[in-house]
Amino acid sequence: MKLRPFLILLAVMVLLAIPWLVSSSMLNAAIQMLIAALFAMAFSLLCGQAGMLSFGHAAYFGLGAFATVHAMNAFNGEGLLPTPLLPLAGAAVGLVSGVVAGYFSTKRTGVYFAMITLALAELLHALAPHLKGTFGGEAGISSFRMPAWGFGFGTAIEVYYLTLFWVLLAIGLLYLLMLTPLGRLALGLRENQRRLRFLGYNVHALGTLIFAISAMFSGLAGALQSLNIEAANYAELETHVSTVVLLNSFIGGVRVFLGPAIGAALMTFFGHVTSDVTRVWLLYQGIIFVLVMMFLPRGIVGELVERFSGKRPAGEGIRxxxxxxxxxxxxxxxxxxxxxxxxxxxxxxxxxxxxxxxxxxxxxxxxxxxxxxxxxxxxxxxxxxxxxxxxxxxxxxxxxxxxxxxxx
Amino acid sequence: MSDPILRLEGVHKSFGPAHIIRGVDLEVRRGERHAVIGPNGAGKSTLFHLCSGEFAPSSGRILLDGQEIGGMKPAEVNCRGLARSFQITNIFPGISVFENLRLAVMRKHGLQFTFWRRVSRLDNVTQEVEGLIERLRLGHRAHTLASQLSYSEQRSLEIGMTLASDPKVILLDEPMAGMSQEETEYTVGLIREIAEDRTLLIVEHDMSVVFSLADRISVLVYGEMIATGTPKEIRENPQVKEAYLGEEVAA
Missing domain, CATH: 1.20.85 (Photosynthetic Reaction Center, subunit M; domain 1)
Structure with a gap:
């Protein structure tokens, strides 16, 4: 187990060195990968750890994104908070919306839960064009990153480090969450809600809380997106966004901790590379998803962990x-x-x-x-x-x- | 000794036209081991569901320590000191035995929404779980997934999780179902031990277990309690013999 801290250190050092290693176009892709990774991790807290499959996570991502743009534009563009702290606005709105949506959706489980999350997200999606002041209509709302704390935030490198900081912090917090009583109870929610009830737990409140935390980190991811592109768009509320985070997470593997992050980063990178080369890159993404689900049902990372963790019976190693x-x-x-x-x-x-x-x-x-x-x-x-x-x-x-x- | 910790007064339960429990009165005395027996379909499991909050009674009262619990939610009933096991094994299959018991133990320590403490640093919880695992003879299986345990090991885990909240009253629904002779003997010992300073209400089909374990026995037939008494009284009750025990006891 001594290997793990070493690997984490190595990964963080590589991430820190990225701006020196890649082109500026690739640096932009790297920012997108980090945001997608965080979004997938937030989604998988709910879906992988707590076993609640949400089809509507675009709502919390989008609300976080719009909240951040409004926070950036507050006080005549001075900003509600200094630029590095703006993601907190997205996280806060994600948390609040998650409490409300979670309260209703976690009253049911399984397919019914999924349908409620889908309906709530579609409700927001249908409502948004009518609320021009909040969601900016077709054009969306644009903004501008203000300099703060001696940084200009005018270059992609600064945005990259800001994004990296928040993503690493959030993933670290999600990891620590899994070590707490609440995190362990999330597994209980996934495994057997009925038994949890008979052990004296308030299953509905637990589900709502986990949902809200997941929505909070989704909102944080949306906020980073807004900071990166200096705008928020109606398209961020579309079903497509909910679907992509789901596919990314399952490709990586929702049951292993970093699986969703790695899956999302890989698929975002794949999209970045292939969308320049071919018009049918979405078809390839779909094919990859189907193949992974058919042959690597635990996801790419899940399957690798399974192979190398020594849990397999002897003679089934890699040849x-x-x-x-x-x-x-x-x-x-x-x-x-x-x-x-x-x-x-x-x-x-x-x-x-x-x-x-x-x-x-x-x-x-x-x-x-x-x-x-x-x-x-x-x-x-x-x-x-x-x-x-x-x-x-x-x-x-x-x-x-x-x-x-x-x-x- | 004689004041009842669990009392059912005129409890009825219907599912639509099906009248399953037809006016049950029952007094379970503090500290006793009380068994409920009866033929299949008599309503024994329904009775447990009513006491543990799974169903609300159609009419009548259920009192735990003088407080009405009929119609409460399962979690509320549990927090008032009544815990139950299930006839069909009801555990957390995808996590380890240790983790299963930890979830069961945590509640008692008021841990539910706690996201600021690491569970591995809660030494009293860990110690309790380890003690429980030893008692259940699952020491060598602590880190096995619950779904990979043998059937009887899962039954032990089921009992262990019921015990973990340190309840005043324990309801065990056919704990010995599917166990071998040796496992049954061990489990009877375990139940004896855990019931020492608690009240136990047990449904069991194994008559030798029931008659050796229970202080008092109630007989439920078609939703009605036809008799309650010591094993000796029940054995000699002509109504019971006719309705249920028949040759089994005579033999």
């Missing part, structure tokens, strides 16, 4: 002789799949269909190569790569299963 061909198979299949999707996307794009309707089937330039849509080879090559890769993975899996059978 390079199996892992390498498996990875190679996945890579070949992924390449084939990506080429296919990209070709289809181009052939089915509106411009191309207009040309094709005129009887022309011009060649497509992609990845530095030109592809003839009319030639069978164009489709056969990626298809066979996909098939070959999958066959390789399946073959390795079958052999591994046979070996396990033999040793068992």
């Amino acid at each position: 390079l002789s199996e892992m390498l061909p498996r990875l190679a198979g996945i890579a070949v299949a992924a390449l084939g799949g990506v080429v296919l999707i990209e070709l289809l996307q181009r052939v089915m794009s509106r411009d191309y269909r207009a040309l094709a309707a005129g009887g022309q089937w011009p060649e497509i330039t992609m990845m530095g190569l030109s592809w003839q849509p009319g030639s069978p080879l164009t489709w056969l090559v990626p298809l066979s790569a996909l098939a070959l890769g999958l066959a390789l993975v399946l073959g390795v899996n079958r052999r591994a299963a046979a070996r396990r059978e033999a040793t068992a």
